[in-house]
Amino acid sequence: MIKYLIFDFDGTIVDSASLYLNLCNELAEQLNKPKIDMDTIRSMSSMTIKERCKKMGIPLYKLPSLSLIIQDKIKHHVDKIQWMDGMEEVLYKLKNKGYKLLMISSNSVQNINHFLKSKNADIFEDIYTSKGLFDKSKSINKLLKKRHLKKEEVIYIGDEYRDIIACKKSRIKIISVTWGYDSKDLLLSRNPDYIVDSPSELYNLILEL
Template identity: 25%
Template sequence: MKQYKAIIFDMDGTVLDTLDELTTSLAHVYGAHHLPVRTRQEVRAALGYGYTGLIKRTAPDLDPAEQQKLAEEFKTWYSSHCQGHTHPYDGIVSLLSALQAGGRKTAIVSNKGQAAVSELHEEFFSHLVSFSMGESPRYRKKPEPDMVWEALKRLGCAREDAVYIGDSEVDSMTARNAGLDVILVTWGFRDKEDLERLHPDYLVQSPDELARLLLGQ
């Protein structure tokens, strides 16, 4: 396998299990507006498109202005309640430590708002990953390539020497739009069968398998 110099990760569903926190935060916002509370599985299927995308996919009958209002409410609530049940998937800390020891450059690029991304980066990854980028007015959201290109610029790495790792169709499209190889993981927010249909360069089942793949072990 090609030895990548830079490895960019998605956050939710790839390095962090955030599903419980996102589900309870959405339930809080929807409950306050007397909207149907979505199940954990419904929220899982709607993730990957940022806060606005989550609202559009779980409250599709609302008009766009109301969806945007709810997205802002969700952003505010979740940004201050994004910890507690959130944790790295088993094996992720070891994987990132091994990549660091192996001299690989790493970063996280997420459609989650920057405030929550920064908070979670400081709690879990500040000693393991160079930086974590979240949604902001400066860059278009994934699957547009803007944030990935900015991350590569900060890492000082060319596209052909980098790979993007995620868990959804959004991540696959992001990598392709940015001109990077893509690795998809099966422990996140999409089922293995759905990921196989995306034809990633690699599909991996565990962080240990990913470590062996990236480090040539």
């Protein structure tokens, strides 16, 4: 029986795509790189991170440091982040059903707490940050160990193919959501345990598990 729900942040419970786009374009201007638009972002949703970096001319090894720069900029614009349609209601309903809600994100704990506080959202019992873009399994394992959780009682909810890879590595189940950064085809190519197309479908699935 599932008791603990580990959520991703960006692209899963909040819509931060427009903010990321604006901040990335600010950074691109500083680095003399071409700017991108939302259509370009959508066209890359079926690409892996490595493929996206190649398309944009960004060396993969620079991505972690660039990500930290963006996170630092985000803290000044948290008010521009909004709930994904329907997710706030689903989170409260799940909490009221007795599920324990946790979070692991590549975003900073400071930014996430700032957002939740601005929305008066006392929902999550604990928030963990994944310090690298490709080592989320380490954060998952750390959370499981710290809270003495049984893997069969835990499920992860995320929107990216790298979430699926991390969960398989940590041997926990995952529900992939299709309203985030990665396309449904890309998610399916990594064989998630479950995949849902709407917050209401997510809620109903969790109740069945």
